[in-house]
């Protein structure tokens with residue numbers, strides 16, 4: 001089973017991506033160039049990623065005291081990906097990029113996530129370099145970002161510390177000016193950093209000649225104290241190997257040391273590291289302290305990082321989605337082949353009859369259709385959000401602003417909904433396999449383990465929910481929520497004209513009203529502790545309403561393009577829509593009462609009662 005037909009339908013028929021080349025930025029493109037990118041990604045993923053997905057799981061990275069060793073397959077895959085030009089796909093032509101729409105870039109990367117999410121497709125490197133293109137100086141772009149886009153160097157994001165994960169305001173990594181004339185360094189004001197960064201993905205390896213760490217740290221005030229809160233956080237480029245202004249390695253190792261590798265549940269193809277900055281293991285010019293170059297203004301480090309958040313979170317949502325789809329496809333193949341049990345007829349089972357394949361059992365069909373509804377729905381949501389990113393960058397001022405605000409509201413869903421429900425899909429994929437699914441002889445248990453990360457990183461589930469109910473639906477006087485409601489109501493109006501979809505349209509309109517009412521009820525007395533105590537059930541209901549809208553819109557498009565032929569793909573999309581409205585959307589009635597009532601059951605339970 002191939003991903004491509006689904007992707008083609010969503011990109012070209014549903015989202016109309018073919019029209020993007022009418023915009024100046026994408027004028028050199030056409031459906032042919034988009035297809036060529038997708039073909040290349042599909043091929044590299046098939047040849048260099050998929051065959052090694054189990055290998056990178058069983059041969060996890062290890063540290064021999066000097067070097068981190070990764071399988072040769074990871075080196076080969078990394079090289080093939082960098083050679084494809086995908087690291088700089090969205091960049092300007094004049095720096096070697098393709099000026100590709102983000103929607104197409106994200107679609108191309110989907111193939112890699114599905115084939116082997118943990119070998120990785122340079123998401124961190126691209127994110128790191130994109131940030132520098134936005135906030136770095138001309139020389140920082142030239143030296144660091146461009147060498148990352150070419151694949152010569154790779155990038156990390158060093159935010160978390162052992163004691164500061166969700167609460168980044170508590171980071172304690174320090175950055176102090178590096179001697180006289182520190183401000184005049186051509187690579188940026190030069191500091192010395194000391195501190196520990198935990199959980200850093202791709203923090204140490206030998207896939208590339210250098211690693212460009214982007215590090216959040218605090219510059220102490222005149223009394224040597226760190227400023228409390230996020231205001232004190234600045235951002236620094238800390239290369240593993242020091243470089244000159246031409247981007248050549250100077251031969252000096254920076255004072256960044258691997259303290260150890262974390263041994264993960266899944267996603268094992270990527271190293272995960274505890275890094276010590278400035279402990280003196282690799283003194284620079286006779287002195288402990290990692291050399292770092294300030295990016296942007298002091299105290300504005302988190303703002304620089306936030307610039308990257310939407311795309312990073314869509315990337316996480318996409319990874320979760322593709323792992324879900326990988327499990328769906330594997331379990332669908334299995335269910336078509338596995339004989340077990342007999343059909344139940346009006347007179348019960350007839351043991352004289354041959355066995356049927358498990359795909360013929362209603363309950364197995366239920367598990368397959370649930371996976372399809374979760375994962376293809378999530379893919380549509382991610383691509384819709386990616387298309388909003390393109391609108392934000394290339395639309396008219398009004399359309400760009402609407403896209404910006406819609407993304408604010410949708411991003412917590414784009415990150416969290418697939419992380420929860422495509423993980424559930426992976427669990428169902430195991431279930432379809434029965435006992436075989438619980439062994440390492442089949443791929444589905446690995447998909448679940450790999451996917452389990454996504455509810456944790458890039459803002460945990462709880463933090464995303466707080467962001468949605470505590471900030472996003474309220475911001476700019478609720479205008480983002482109103483914009484979203486406008487789009488949902490537009491789909492509802494169109495679906496009401498279609499007899500096959502009218503009942504779903506009414507159900508969606510009712511769900512939207514209920515979510516709006518719950519939002520108001522949660523904030524009725526303006527007490528954040530009460531409003532946010534049930535933020536996760538709120539996010540679940542909000543997310544299911546968004547997905548119901550996405551499916552209804554996809555169904556409208558499927559029917560319009562099918563023109564009454566009842567092709568199998570259309571029948572499947574309409575069935576997934578129906579599944580979502582019959583089996584999933586009603587769940588919001590279970591989630592929202594505790595939100596509306598600001599139910600204190602969990603919040604008020606004293607510790608000793610647990």
Ligand SMILES: Cc1cc2nc3c(=O)[nH]c(=O)nc-3n(C[C@H](O)[C@H](O)[C@H](O)COP(=O)(O)OP(=O)(O)OC[C@H]3O[C@@H](n4cnc5c(N)ncnc54)[C@H](O)[C@@H]3O)c2cc1C
Pocket residue numbers: 157158159160162163164165166167198199200201202264267272453456457458459460461462463466
């Ligand atoms: C495999 C992996 C890769 C990672 N890669 C990177 C990376 O490259 N760079 C990087 O900087 N970080 C990375 N991280 C770190 C990741 O972002 C953090 O694990 C995450 O932010 C959570 O922080 P924590 O682990 O300290 O958990 P905590 O913040 O201690 O959270 C523990 C639990 O408490 C909840 N909680 C915490 N605060 C609140 C609150 N205020 N209200 C309600 N609930 C709350 C959380 O939701 C969570 O369920 C990675 C993590 C992993 C596991």
